[in-house]
Amino acid sequence: MPDAADPAAARARRRALVATNAGAFFSLSLMQIVGLVTPLWTTKLAIEPAWIGFILSARSVLPFLLSIQLGGLMDAIGVRKVMLACAAGGIALPLLYPLLPHVWPLIALQLVLGLVSAVSWLGSQASIGLLVHGDPRTMGIFSFLTNLGSVLGPLLLGLAWDHLGPVGGFGMVSLWSAGLLASTLAMPRAIPSAGRGGKGLPGPEVYLRAFRLLGRTLVAFVICMTFLRIALITMQESFYPVHLTGVGISAAQIGVLVSIAWLSSTPSTLLIGPAIRLLGSAEAVLAASVALSTVAITVTPALPGFWPLAAAACLFGIGQGLGFPLTISILSKDVGVEEQGVSAGLRATANRFAAVVVPLAMGAVAQAAGLGASFWVLGGALIAALVLCVLLFGSRRPKRRQGRG
Template sequence: MTETTTKIIPLRTRLAMYGSGLFSDGATNVVIPLWALYLEPTPFVFGIVIGARSLLPFMLSIHGGVLMDRLGVRQVMLFFAAIGLIVPILFPLLPWIWMAALLNLILGLSSTMNWVGAQTLVGQVVRDDPSLTWQVSFCNRLGHLVCPLLAGVMWDLFGPKGGFGVTFVWAVLFMAAVSILPRGKDSSKSLVQKAPDPFRARDFLPRLEDYTKAFAMLSIPLMGVAIAGSVLNIAGGAIQTSFFIAYMKEMGLTGTLIGVVFACLNFSGLVGTASVSPLARRVGDVRLLNLTVLAALIAITITPLLGVFLSLLLVTVMRGLSVGISQPLMIMIPSKLVPSGSQGTVVGLRISLNRLMQTILPPVMGGVVSLVGLEHSFYWVGGTMVAIGCGLWIIFRPPSFLHG
């Protein structure tokens, strides 16, 4: 971060931003699949439960981003943080598979809005300084390193209540981080020079005009590059947080070992995120994004070839490095293309399309598993994503003057 930028951003604000990245999600990507498997569903129903997490974010992420632009990031984040406090407690109290899908529907929206808010803050504060982007991404990766490992251990020791207990504690810490954000609509400079627009009941309702303006942003060439890369990257993540866990369970791995795998995934993501600035200067933002997205997809596709735990761990580290590098680029590239007052909208657009992929892919892969088996489903689904990625790389090759 430059000296000028550091002076502009108060310490309280920076700590709140780092905390919002660190505690924005927690262990839900590990605990929810373990809970669903604990209830012994069919592969197709398992896919529906996991996909439910992304349905509401697909429909409402753009609206949530617009609300953050209109009403202020802090207010919207606090609302969803309160929801995130309550829902994890309900899972072990309501042990039915259909209820798991319903609760995951709500928890998915809450955790997504947490992360939308963290990214919107970054875009509003320093659009042109990549250092803060990777620092918040680094904190997010650190949270995903510590929390899944802790949740896996607590699951093995205390069962589902232990795993969901970790998720609840993470939600408390997220609310504490958001609560210290200064009040205000615009997070640029002091975060206090603009008051939020007055709240009206109709603000809860999505507006067609907001969605039209958001999707119009896809006409910006570099916006298409970043969002296409983001959607493909999230496709690999959707497999990783659903049938990859089922594959590890089939291998006989315990909850602790699964937590270790995800901890290594996120530790390598930390390394990747920390190296993004020098790599981007050498390779170019867009070319680096394309390369790392394809590498991450290939890593998840070859999972069935790795019947030994250490080999599985090695390729997971490869995927973590790739995702860690690509994540800050997906935030940084679009944020440079729109003004401060539209940061929430552009983040919501990207997250909405990501969640569409996360909603569709698990049930589709569940159907493929029913037809060809778990191992071969990785080749069919992952191979399709790699082919699409290669095609998009050709379509979205940037002009030479963009340096990658």
């Protein structure tokens, strides 16, 4: 980390923080608007639920397989280079969707755009982890701007879809990626990295480095919580729009509901300190936040109209807002600077595994028993997994490591 006594280094660090926070505005929300526009497109194409599950799952297959290696690549050559390539891909790929309205081309596009959007978000997380190393105040700013992008992105996408159709919706995704490209270009070329100086994807040893981290109880707990959090977000980004479209909710209203969720998550990040004092630890707050979001998304089929859905979306967002910065700050405090990219890749692997499994499972249940049943079945399974995780790791929470931030 730059020496605070060196004015040039301090200016470079401030510039890096500003650019990274700007990238946070676009990066997670890019994943979310891709996750919203694709279900709207599959519904318009009248694709069956089981196939929708395959299509929505496809965007997470390559991130699941490659997140750890790409995290290692960021450690090796720097975050900025990887994010520039991904932002450029995010501009071009969405424009192909309206030109290829068939299942197999759609799956192929999902594979690539899913990798591009996921790695963009991974890069933002790795960058902030390297710059602040778990500082709660700076992480709060990062989280606030991330959530702000998540409020505006779905809202604008829903409006673009309703007023301009699929071309407008996918065009909006390209414009959002252009914003990510601009913020990445503003990053200094010398964002801190492990400095291995290698080129190309790291070898299999990066997987060993990542999975050794799971031997730490705290890391294992955070990865489990990460899986559950992203499983819930995947429900929102997959069959939630499909279900709501089926009961007469417009794309603009769906965008508003998603925006409500993330709008409520933005101020909830300010409650983290009081919540930790109330529940006794950051880990307890993280588990409670997952429980709240699980209940809020699971009851979707039982809610009769827009305003009950809005109330549930608000509760969902509060849970996500409490949990998100904790997953990053807890993990970044327990790993060293040289492990930030790999730990972000490990967390992203858990994210993408959840995002692969959930659409497939929901699609299968929806095909067999209806869309409503898919929410109840998946929600119940996630509650059971949360209880199991707390029982396994909650009673043996380790002391914080000394000298790691």
